[in-house]
Amino acid sequence: MPLHEIRREHVVVNSRFIATLAPVFSVEEARAFIGRIKKEFADASHNVPAYILGGGNTVTEYFSDDGEPSGTAGKPALAVLRGSGLGDVAVVVTRYFGGTLLGTGGLVRAYTESTQRVVQAAGRGRRVLVHVAMAAIPYNLLERVRLLVRRQGGKVLEEDFAAEITMTLQFPVDSFEAFQDGLRELSAGKLAAEVIESKETIVAISDD
Secondary structure: OEOOOEEEEEEEOOEEEEEEEEEOOOHHHHHHHHHHHHHHOOOOOEEEEEEEEOOOOOOEEEEOOOOOOOOOOHHHHHHHHHHHOOOOEEEEEEEEOOOOOOHHHHHHHHHHHHHHHHHHHOOEEEEEEEEEEEEEEOHHHHHHHHHHHHHOOOEEEEEEEOOOEEEEEEEEHHHHHHHHHHHHHHOOOOOOOEEEEEEEEEEEOOOO
């Protein structure tokens, strides 16, 4: 799936095409994203949506030509998404008509190219279950805890400096216990992080 929302724009024979791509976890999220883009570009000639959700035998696909001639807009956009290897992805290609008709072949090319540009620019991510946790850390351990977080594949979301430091941390679920063990070791058993939320998020797929 794409790592985060991204937008690319280009002009074809005076018509302006703006492609916005985003990761979506559900049909509701896909619809909300499409609605938001349509609102943002309410004055556009067309806002053409397409999305793919799920994988394997449970794929949900959708597209609309949004007033363009049938088969010239949403279908080519969906075809690019299918060929991209991305899942859980939605795109809206916005068109501001430039006064010159592109013809059906020209429209297919323009919507295909617009979707390709944004797909190629998108970072790749994968869904992981993470714990968001909080821990109160004494100042003398801060640097060592930061190091431990990095080593266990977590990240520091927030640091609140008061009498001690309240750290808000995020970890893939499967590396959280190792972090807890490390924290206990650093503090001679005095410190522990408390999970405040578990959720799905998107992390970058590294090239290694």
